[in-house]
Amino acid sequence: MSPDPAEAPETAQAAEAAEARETAAEPRTAPEAEQGRRLSPVRVLDVDPLLDDPGTRIVVCCGAGGVGKTTTAAALGLRAAERGRKVVVLTIDPAKRLAQSMGIDSLDNVPRRVKGTEGGGELHAMMLDMKRTFDEVVEAHADSERAAAILANPFYQSLSAGFAGTQEYMAMEKLGQLRAKDEWDLIVVDTPPSRSALDFLDAPKRLGSFLDGRLIRLLTAPAKLGGRAGMAFLNVGMSLMTGTLGKLLGGQLLKDVQTFVAAMDTTFGGFRTRADATYKLLQAPGTAFLVVAAPERDALREAAYFVERLAAEKMPLMGLVLNRVHGSGAGGLSAERALAAAENLEDPRIVDQRDGKAGLRNSPDTYGSSPPPASETAVAASEEGSPADEERSVDRLTAGLLRLHADRMQLLSREQRTRDRFTARHPEVAVVEVPALPGDVHDLAGLRDIGARLAAGRPEEP
Amino acid sequence: MSRLQVVSGKGGTGKTTVAAALALALATEGKRTLLVEVEGRQGIAQLFETEARPYEERKIAVAPGGGEVYALAIDPELALLDYLQMFYKLGGAGRALKKLGAIDFATTIAPGLRDVLLTGKACEAVRRKDRSGRFVYDYVVMDAPPTGRITRFLNVNDEVAGLAKIGPIHNQAQAVMRVLKSPETAVHLVTLLEEMPVQETADGISELRAARLPVGRVIVNMVRPEVLDAADLELVRTVKRSSVGQALSAAGLGGARGGGNAEKLVDPLLYQAAEYAERYALEQEQRAVLTELGLPLHELPLLAEGMDLAGLYELATELRKQGLS
Numbered sequence: 001m002s003p004d005p006a007e008a009p010e011t012a013q014a015a016e017a018a019e020a021r022e023t024a025a026e027p028r029t030a031p032e033a034e035q036g037r038r039l040s041p042v043r044v045l046d047v048d049p050l051l052d053d054p055g056t057r058i059v060v061c062c063g064a065g066g067v068g069k070t071t072t073a074a075a076l077g078l079r080a081a082e083r084g085r086k087v088v089v090l091t092i093d094p095a096k097r098l099a100q101s102m103g104i105d106s107l108d109n110v111p112r113r114v115k116g117t118e119g120g121g122e123l124h125a126m127m128l129d130m131k132r133t134f135d136e137v138v139e140a141h142a143d144s145e146r147a148a149a150i151l152a153n154p155f156y157q158s159l160s161a162g163f164a165g166t167q168e169y170m171a172m173e174k175l176g177q178l179r180a181k182d183e184w185d186l187i188v189v190d191t192p193p194s195r196s197a198l199d200f201l202d203a204p205k206r207l208g209s210f211l212d213g214r215l216i217r218l219l220t221a222p223a224k225l226g227g228r229a230g231m232a233f234l235n236v237g238m239s240l241m242t243g244t245l246g247k248l249l250g251g252q253l254l255k256d257v258q259t260f261v262a263a264m265d266t267t268f269g270g271f272r273t274r275a276d277a278t279y280k281l282l283q284a285p286g287t288a289f290l291v292v293a294a295p296e297r298d299a300l301r302e303a304a305y306f307v308e309r310l311a312a313e314k315m316p317l318m319g320l321v322l323n324r325v326h327g328s329g330a331g332g333l334s335a336e337r338a339l340a341a342a343e344n345l346e347d348p349r350i351v352d353q354r355d356g357k358a359g360l361r362n363s364p365d366t367y368g369s370s371p372p373p374a375s376e377t378a379v380a381a382s383e384e385g386s387p388a389d390e391e392r393s394v395d396r397l398t399a400g401l402l403r404l405h406a407d408r409m410q411l412l413s414r415e416q417r418t419r420d421r422f423t424a425r426h427p428e429v430a431v432v433e434v435p436a437l438p439g440d441v442h443d444l445a446g447l448r449d450i451g452a453r454l455a456a457g458r459p460e461e462p
Numbered sequence: 463m464s465r466l467q468v469v470s471g472k473g474g475t476g477k478t479t480v481a482a483a484l485a486l487a488l489a490t491e492g493k494r495t496l497l498v499e500v501e502g503r504q505g506i507a508q509l510f511e512t513e514a515r516p517y518e519e520r521k522i523a524v525a526p527g528g529g530e531v532y533a534l535a536i537d538p539e540l541a542l543l544d545y546l547q548m549f550y551k552l553g554g555a556g557r558a559l560k561k562l563g564a565i566d567f568a569t570t571i572a573p574g575l576r577d578v579l580l581t582g583k584a585c586e587a588v589r590r591k592d593r594s595g596r597f598v599y600d601y602v603v604m605d606a607p608p609t610g611r612i613t614r615f616l617n618v619n620d621e622v623a624g625l626a627k628i629g630p631i632h633n634q635a636q637a638v639m640r641v642l643k644s645p646e647t648a649v650h651l652v653t654l655l656e657e658m659p660v661q662e663t664a665d666g667i668s669e670l671r672a673a674r675l676p677v678g679r680v681i682v683n684m685v686r687p688e689v690l691d692a693a694d695l696e697l698v699r700t701v702k703r704s705s706v707g708q709a710l711s712a713a714g715l716g717g718a719r720g721g722g723n724a725e726k727l728v729d730p731l732l733y734q735a736a737e738y739a740e741r742y743a744l745e746q747e748q749r750a751v752l753t754e755l756g757l758p759l760h761e762l763p764l765l766a767e768g769m770d771l772a773g774l775y776e777l778a779t780e781l782r783k784q785g786l787s
Contacts, residue, residue, distance in 0.1 A: 065608060066474020066659075093610065297768070298505070299474070329730030333715070341713035391705070397697050398709035400690045401731040404738055407689060407766070414768055438740040440657040 042423045045319035045430035047455045050288055051080040051186070057286035058179065061321075062191040064302040067294045068323040070098055071441055071450065072434075073190040074125070076290075078102075078114075078444065079451030081123035085185040088124040088178060092171060092192045099127070101441050109133060111178075116444050124184070130170040134160035137173060167192045168202075172278040179281060288318040291429075293422075295325055295415035300422045307426050319430035320422075321454065326415060326436050328408050335409035342402035345395045463787070464648035464678070465597070466588045466641065468604045470612040470666065471652030472659040476683045478505040479769055479777065480652045480762065481605040482531075486778035487787040489529030493600040496587050497522070499535040500580040501607060506533050511771050517541075519587075525778070532599070534587070541579040577618035578635050585641040609651060609666035616642050616649070617673045648678030653752070655682055655745040660752060667755060679786070680757050682749075684764040690738060698735045703728050760784045 050056055061073040070091050077089035088111045091098070099106065102114045102125050109132045111124035138156075139147050150156050160166060171192055178187050281287065289310055293303035303320060310317045423431065434453045441447055467484060471477035478499075485497040496519060499506045504514045510522050510533070517540040522533040590598045607615045641647060651666055653659040663680060670677050690698070707718040707725045716723025752759055762780055765773040781787060 064473065066472060294474070298508075329733060330727050333727060337715070341710070341715050344713040345709060391709075393693075393697060394701060394705045395709050395712075397690070397694050397701060398706050398713065400694050401706070401735055402710075402713070404689045404734055405731055407687075408734060410766060438737050439744050 042427070043319075043430040045321070045432035047076070047079070047432060048083070050318055051076065051085070052083055054185065055286055056288055057186060058175070058281070058288070059186065059188045059318075060191065060282065060287065060289045061189065061292050062289060062306060063292035064299045067292050067299050068434075069292045070190045071447070072290070072292050072321055072323065072454070073188050074098060074102060075447045075450035075454060077125070077186075077188040078117065078123055078447045079455065080186050080188070081114075081117050081121035082119040082448070082451075084119055084121045086122045086124075086183075087186045087188060088126065088184045089188045089190070090126055090128060090171070090174060090178065091190045092128050092167065098441065099125075101443050101447055103444065109136075109174075114444075121185075128167070128171055128174055130167050131160045133170040133174050134166070169275070172275065176274070176278040176281060283314050283316070285316070287316055289315055290318055290321050292321045292323060294323050295418050297418055300418055304422055304425055307429055317429065319432060322419065322431055322433045324436040325419075325433040326408060326411050328405065328412060330405060331409075331412075333405060333409070335406040335413075338402040338406040338409065342399040342406070345399040345402070463601075464646055464676070465600070466584065466602050466604065466647040467678070468606045468612075468616070468647060468649040469652060469681075470606045470609050470649060471681075471683075472610070472654075472662045473608050475652045475654050475659050476769075477608070477652040478605045479509060479774065480650075480681055480683055481603050482506060482509050483762075483774055483777035483781055484650075484786060485531045485533075485601070485603040486523060486525050486774060487781040488601040488603065489523075489525035489531045490778070490782060490787065491527040491529060493525075493529045494598070495529070495531050495601040495603060496599040497531055497533045497603050497605065498584050498587065499533070499605045500584075501605070504535060506535065506605065509769070509771070509774060526775075534583075536580050536583050538576045538579045541583050542575075545579065545582075577615050578638065581616065581618070581642065582634055582638050585638045588641060588646065606649075609662045612649065612666060613669040613673050613675065616670075616675055643674055643676070645676060647676050649675055650678040650681055652681045652683050654684055655748045657744070657748060660748045664751065664755060667757070677757060680752055680755060680759050682752065682759065682761045685761045686741075686745075686764050690735065690742070695735075695739045695742060698732065698739060703732070706732065760786060 050059070059073075059076060061069050061076070063069050070093075073091060074089055077087045081087045089102075102123075103116060104112050104114065104125060108127060109129040111126040114123040114125050117123045135151060138150050142150060168191075171189070175187065175189055178184065282289075291303045291306050291310075293299040307317060307320070419431075423429070432454060434450065437450075441450065467488070469477050469481035469484060471480070482497060485495045489495040497506060506522070507514050512522060514535075517535065517537045519532045519534045521530055523531040525531060584602055584604050587599055588597075588602045592598050606612055649670055651663045653663040667677055667680075704718070707722070707728045710716075710724035710727055710731075711718035711722065713724075715727060716725075718724045760781070762777050765776065767773065
């Protein structure tokens with residue numbers, strides 16, 4: 001496979017051009033290209049043992065937005081169910097199509113059985129309704145009169161309808177509830193589409209510590225504090241603060257906050273305790289985190305942050321799911337050679353010279369074009385007897401196929417570099433690559449297919 | 463042309479990139495634009511290949527023709543302290559508030575306050591004038607939260623206005639809302655030619671319209687080049703394998719007979735073409751859906767070399783060509 005431009009002196013120019021392109025572009029030889037796609041230095045994540053292990057009770061899928069997190073969660077849930085487990089998938093904000101792909105037109109806050117699964121297990125799916133979840137928490141912990149007062153409080157209504165942190169908190173809350181029920185073998189959770197994936201870990205603590213914290217005590221119990229000795233300083237701080245907040249937000253709001261917090265506090269204090277319990281649940285041995293990403297710079301950067309953060313929090317990371325990875329069945333043909341070949345076909349001068357089957361002679365692979373000597377061309381007649389313009393359109397098409405392939409190879413090497421950058425930073429993380437699909441998932445079969453690809457560990461080549 | 467240009471889009475569609483390219487495009491010919499980031503990801507710094515930006519407006523790029531792009535990553539905590547300082551001359555007391563968790567409370571938990579601070583800062587930049595009475599920035603481009611949250615984010619002032627019925631936050635919210643609902647503002651949505659982002663774009667537009675927020679344009683990002691056209695794709699389905707093999711061979715890729723190098727390429731190449739055809743059909747469908755939305759539709763090419771600073775200028779030029787600035 002060694003290029004030998006000297007063989008065809010009349011096309012030295014073309015060969016030179018090809019060589020120039022070769023140097024200008026990323027220098028990659030064919031064997032390198034093939035080797036590059038192997039996950040040699042990286043551990044391959046084996047999904048099935050994880051899903052089959054009865055010890056695995058929770059799988060959390062996290063990662064940046066738009067990387068196929070929810071689809072991955074659904075596909076994993078289906079696969080686990082079809083391998084015999086009783087599974088519930090908790091999604092946060094699934095696209096309509098995804099809900100429909102599980103045969104459920106509208107997911108809601110209650111797990112619904114997904115019909116049409118194969119095998120002995122069961123798949124249930126639900127979508128987090130954060131307001132409903134919050135309401136349930138209130139209703140479960142307060143007597144009906146108090147609950148009504150809280151639910152009617154404007155501060156509560158805003159908070160529960162989804163401001164920063166609530167969604168994350170409620171996702172954790174729901175997860176805790178589902179786990180406590182012990183009705184399912186496995187809970188697969190999709191995380192909220194936060195501005196940063198890290199919010200999922202931070203927000204519950206923040207909300208918990210706020211609702212349980214010093215500020216709230218100051219806001220709700222000024223009398224108590226004032227009565228104590230040595231609290232004069234705090235008292236000053238407090239009046240300064242309530243004063244400022246009052247000015248800033250308007251007195252009514254502050255009063256609403258105070259009544260809201262008081263009601264919350266007396267009915268089911270210990271938000272932090274709940275947050276801590278869920279947090280511990282995530283660190284427990286039955287939990288597995290999967291970081292989901294696409295082979296793009298931003299998504300993988302986010303994934304790297306998340307990997308580091310999970311390690312710092314002692315959360316059990318199982319591996320990285322790399323979605324939408326491209327492959328090629330013709331990985332041995334580099335982008336540069338494909339482009340050079342496409343140019344040969346598109347150059348009418350060369351096409352004119354090619355009346356017959358130039359390629360039939362056993363020519364070695366060359367970079368430059370090497371039209372056959374005239375004598376050879378004259379001998380070979382067209383096998384199919386196709387007219388010249390049909391041949392021309394096949395040439396045009398073939399050139400297109402080659403350009404398409406060149407694009408694919410460039411994409412492949414870019415994805416490769418991006419992934420390598422991640423694995424260099426985190427060689428300890430097991431990776432599973434899921435090939436890109438041309439279209440979206442529409443049904444269980446589509447999810448099943450993704451599940452199979454997830455379990456295969458590496459892209460299938462056609 | 464609206465002076466506040468809000469750019470939203472589903473996660474993964476490249477809204478930060480489009481916002482940055484738009485800021486560059488609008489800065490051409492001696493204009494000055496401010497690019498604001500509200501989600502604290504420092505995506506702008508990464509795009510412009512500079513270090514993370516502190517909370518201040520800094521020149522980040524020069525546009526062709528002498529224009530300037532400034533950037534600001536709004537930190538809600540600092541914005542609140544800023545605000546308190548401006549209106550109440552708080553000084554050290556601000557730090558005390560921070561210690562007590564009041565700032566954290568206000569910017570994290572308090573309903574919508576965080577969002578008022580973020581949108582408020584952007585609106586302040588839109589209205590800011592210098593001593594001679596001219597606007598400091600010709601345009602302000604906001605890299606806004608994703609489509610799913612954009613209406614709530616922009617409309618949050620309404621909610622705060624309902625909650626805080628009096629007081630400076632109330633007034634601030636009212637003022638901000640007036641800017642956001644006026645023709646001074648345009649909300650653009652970035653999408654890809656894929657089903658889910660297109661669906662989300664359509665939903666986002668209805669939500670924005672229901673909230674009477676001004677919808678601007680739909681920008682399709684990362685549009686793949688058309689390598690094979692409809693005629694080629696027709697031919698892909700009927701062409702003889704052997705003819706493709708012969709053409710490959712003629713192009714210098716080895717033997718066309720069974721087992722030859724060119725012959726071995728035929729199947730994988732045709733397979734890739736079939737994948738392309740499937741995607742092509744899907745993209746055409748999605749393009750039709752987007753056209754139905756009845757908004758100005760723009761397309762930005764997928765950059766073959768990935769996104770970098772040069773690519774950003776390329777996209778800015780493209781946006782100008784398409785009349786976005």
